[in-house]
Amino acid sequence: MSIQSSKSPDIVRVVKPEVQNEDIVSEISLRPRKLDEYVWQEQMKIHLKVAIESAKIRKTPLEHILFYGPPGLGKTTISTIIAHEMSASIKSTSGPAIEKQSDIVSLLTSLTEWEILFIDEIHRLRPQIEEILYSAMEDYTIDIMIGSGTGSTSVKMDIPRFTLVGATTKLSSLSNPLRDRFWNVMKLDFYEPQDLAKIVKRSFQILGFDNISSEAILAIAHRSRGTPRIANRYTKILRDYAIIGKSIESQSNCEAIFTSFWVDARGLDSLDRKLLTSLIDSFHGRPVWLSTLASVVGEEVATIEDVVEPYLLQIGFIERTPRGRQITIKWEEYIKRHI
Numbered sequence: 001m002s003i004q005s006s007k008s009p010d011i012v013r014v015v016k017p018e019v020q021n022e023d024i025v026s027e028i029s030l031r032p033r034k035l036d037e038y039v040w041q042e043q044m045k046i047h048l049k050v051a052i053e054s055a056k057i058r059k060t061p062l063e064h065i066l067f068y069g070p071p072g073l074g075k076t077t078i079s080t081i082i083a084h085e086m087s088a089s090i091k092s093t094s095g096p097a098i099e100k101q102s103d104i105v106s107l108l109t110s111l112t113e114w115e116i117l118f119i120d121e122i123h124r125l126r127p128q129i130e131e132i133l134y135s136a137m138e139d140y141t142i143d144i145m146i147g148s149g150t151g152s153t154s155v156k157m158d159i160p161r162f163t164l165v166g167a168t169t170k171l172s173s174l175s176n177p178l179r180d181r182f183w184n185v186m187k188l189d190f191y192e193p194q195d196l197a198k199i200v201k202r203s204f205q206i207l208g209f210d211n212i213s214s215e216a217i218l219a220i221a222h223r224s225r226g227t228p229r230i231a232n233r234y235t236k237i238l239r240d241y242a243i244i245g246k247s248i249e250s251q252s253n254c255e256a257i258f259t260s261f262w263v264d265a266r267g268l269d270s271l272d273r274k275l276l277t278s279l280i281d282s283f284h285g286r287p288v289w290l291s292t293l294a295s296v297v298g299e300e301v302a303t304i305e306d307v308v309e310p311y312l313l314q315i316g317f318i319e320r321t322p323r324g325r326q327i328t329i330k331w332e333e334y335i336k337r338h339i
Contacts, residue, residue: 030203030232031077033084037202038074039228040195044186048078051184052085061114062086064137064164064181066122068171069188070310072229075167076120078188082165083116090116095124104129105144108136113160122166123173130178137164137181169306190226190314197221199228203235209242215251223258223267225311230267266315266334271299275308276317279327287324 032038035045035052055062062082067075076092083090089112098104098119111117119125125133135141140161143154166182168174179185191199200217204210220238224231238248238257247253255265262270278296279285294301299308309325312318317331 030206030235031080033081035081035085038078038081039198040191041074041078041188044078044188047184047186048082052082055086061161062116062163063183064166065184065186066166066168066171066174066179066182067186067188068168070190070227071169071306072227073188073190074228075188076118077228079116079118079165079167082163086114086116086163088114088116088163090118092118092120095119095121098125098129101128101132104132105142108132108142108159108162109157111160111162114162115160116163116165118165118167120167121169122178123168123170125178127175130175133164134177134181190311191224191228191231192226193218193221193224196224196226196228196231199231200224200235203232204239207235207239209239209248211249213250216249216254219251219254219258219265222265223263225267226314227311267311271297271308272312275304276312276327276331279318279325280332285327285332287321287326289324293325 035049038045051062065082067078069075079092080090091107091111093107098107107117132142135143136159140159141156142159144157145152146155164182166174171179171185197214197217197220200220201212204212204217220234221231224234238254241257242248246257248257258264264273268276275293275297278293279288282296290304291301294304297304309318313320315330316328317334319326319328
């Protein structure tokens with residue numbers, strides 16, 4: 001499959017690992033509910049199984065857990081699985097959604113015994129909200145201020161024993177006091193194509209499509225950028241093509257559809273190729289600062305750093321040097337093979 005031009009239509013990036021609107025409906029039914037159904041991350045699964053079984057035997061809540069890694073790798077999914085395995089209910093929120101101290105107090109006091117509190121983007125909690133979590137995580141108590149001004153007093157209040165499951169894409173942005181209160185800190189890595197193929201096959205079966213060839217499934221997996229969320233998104237897109245009469249059974253069928261929305265054999269889209277070709281055409285392979293590169297590409301620095309770079313670094317097409325971002329020989333060889 002040839003490298004497509006970086007000059008593509010201005011369309012929504014289907015390779016974005018962040019949750020998009022169409023994922024909310026499709027992924028709910030595609031997510032596994034049991035730990036044994038969860039693909040990949042084997043060492044993490046083994047550790048979680050031990051921790052869950054131990055908590056059940058001790059008849060205590062599971063110790064607090066922090067998951068970190070790029071978006072789309074299953075942090076929310078594994079949190080739901082933990083709740084299912086512990087036979088506990090789960091409340092979900094995110095760091096930006098907790099704006100005031102009263103928000104976190106309301107959440108903590110509404111929990112039931114052993115319930116899972118899942119906080120996505122936990123690194124974005126405000127410091128004053130983090131402070132309330134310290135005693136909640138350690139002693140299952142919170143301090144509530146009664147009154148105002150000089151006449152205010154602090155009252156310690158017991159809350160139900162619970163498990164906090166935090167998720168972050170930026171472990172370094174989490175404050176040390178909060179990070180140290182998690183008993184388990186686990187990293188989620190990008191998936192191998194063979195493991196993503198298992199997810200794609202399972203998702204097609206759930207959606208009622210059993211006649212997809214193994215070659216087609218593997219072709220989808222190779223384009224999913226090591227990310228289950230993207231794999232499931234592709235599954236839904238191809239399902240839609242099949243519903244309107246487009247054949248998706250063979251590898252060539254699927255590749256033709258991928259070509260139509262500018263995704264190549266390695267999962268690179270127009271923005272990836274624009275960044276990579278800019279490093280060659282505009283800077284002739286020399287290192288360049290991220291802010292300069294973002295200006296040339298026409299994207300925000302955060303978009304390049306958080307959305308585009310992680311996968312390109314993972315597959316070895318760019319590298320971070322003390323002098324900036326730089327293309328690698330691996331990318332140059334990839335261009336020569338596909339032009």
